[in-house]
Amino acid sequence: MHSPVEQFAIKVLFALNLFGFDIQFTNSSLFMVLAVLVSSAFLYFAMAPAATVPGRMQGLAEMLYEFVADMVRGNVGSEGRPYFPFIFTLFVFVLFSNLLGLIPYSYTTTSQIVVTFAMAMFIFIGVTMIALFKHGLHFFSFFVPAGAPKVLIPFLVLIEVISYFVRPVSLSVRLFANMLAGHTMLKVFGGLAVMIASAGGVFVAGSILPLVAIIGLTGLEILVAVLQAYVFTILTCMYLNDALHLH
Template sequence: MASEGMHSPVEQFEIRSIVDLSAGGYDISFTNSSLFMLLAMVVGGGFLFSAMRNRELVPGRMQGAAEMMYEFVADMVRSNVGNDGRAYFPFVFTLFVFLLFGNMLGLIPYSYTFTSQIIVTFAMAGFIFLAVTLIGLFKHGLHFFSFFVPQGAPKVLIPFLIVIEVISYFVRPVSLSVRLFANMLAGHTMLKVFAGLAVMISGAGGIAMTGSLLPFLALVGLTGLEVLVAALQAYVFTILTCMYLNDALHLH
């Protein structure tokens, strides 16, 4: 890559078609983004499926990991949503597995991180927002709107507070999607910038090559950080989904 000079660090986010497809005038090609969505699901689902194949009473390493993942999300749903959140557990679990494996697979060099696509994260956040709002409306009817009225606030302030609450409610899908997208975008851009820097400096040749050691070491550290961010952001996205769900089911 360095042979033709420094590439744009955002070039890695470029969508490339693998199989050209179109339907109803829209381009629905199977792309690198689609491929890694598929891989995240297949690797995640395949791991969980094969790890549980033997249904051991005393779990081995793989089954232990699969069970741990299940219990982790189950605990998250139980403690944040409560018992009536059980119906939504498969969705939350799928979401977590999808994001975790998507983020992690994205860290492998030459792979693609579909969670760095704002349209993907926004679609998920938007779906969650709509679903949660509809659940709230179905469960509580018009009483659902009391959610926007803060309890125990002075009467004079209530109109302002309602405005603030409504805004913050509608900002939810934006903040939820942008958080994941921005973290992935920034992380991968940084990795690329430092990698590019290291390669560029090493291109200088001679004693100057040792200068590339610094960005290279930074790259190693950042990679570790990105692994953490990948897991953390999958967790944050999932737990916020649980909290929104809890708000809809229990209103405050």
């Protein structure tokens, strides 16, 4: 009996060296490469006709673009334009990683805390740098809520500072935990089906129940995959908006 979390194990596919550095190619690396490759190929070939009246695939690619463009426009405004390619890459990367991970026997790179945390940290540091460059020391007024009673200010500033530094943690853990929980749940029900079936006799028929549950859960997981990519991206937009406008 396999553990439900064994699916998250890193397996080395082949060894690789770069100037003496060990950069072995693992299942995690493979699916990161695939996420970029599949998304790029899809968007490239879908847009190949570049038609004025789009076909189905081009319509899908354009929808993806407009979805992120509207998100940036709505949450950051026109100043968010230079950051649009990054936000778009982020959304596409997380979305395709999540969705590719749902294919049986594939690997979900976003279920790795180190991956989500690295992305969240990059966003957190980047956004803080943008805010510091744009507003200088005025940036620190961000931590002082406007119109608060003077007595409460030290306390409120403490809360604001904590909540600010918690951002990368909450951002990364949300995505990681959702992926981890979803895939673990699928494996648990799968394991259950096998366990019941292996009991033999009438129990074989009973294994239908966890199988049905897996079908429902898979639908739910597709929703979660898209939703978490959206949540990850829109929160990035909000942090960027805070950095550019300080509320």
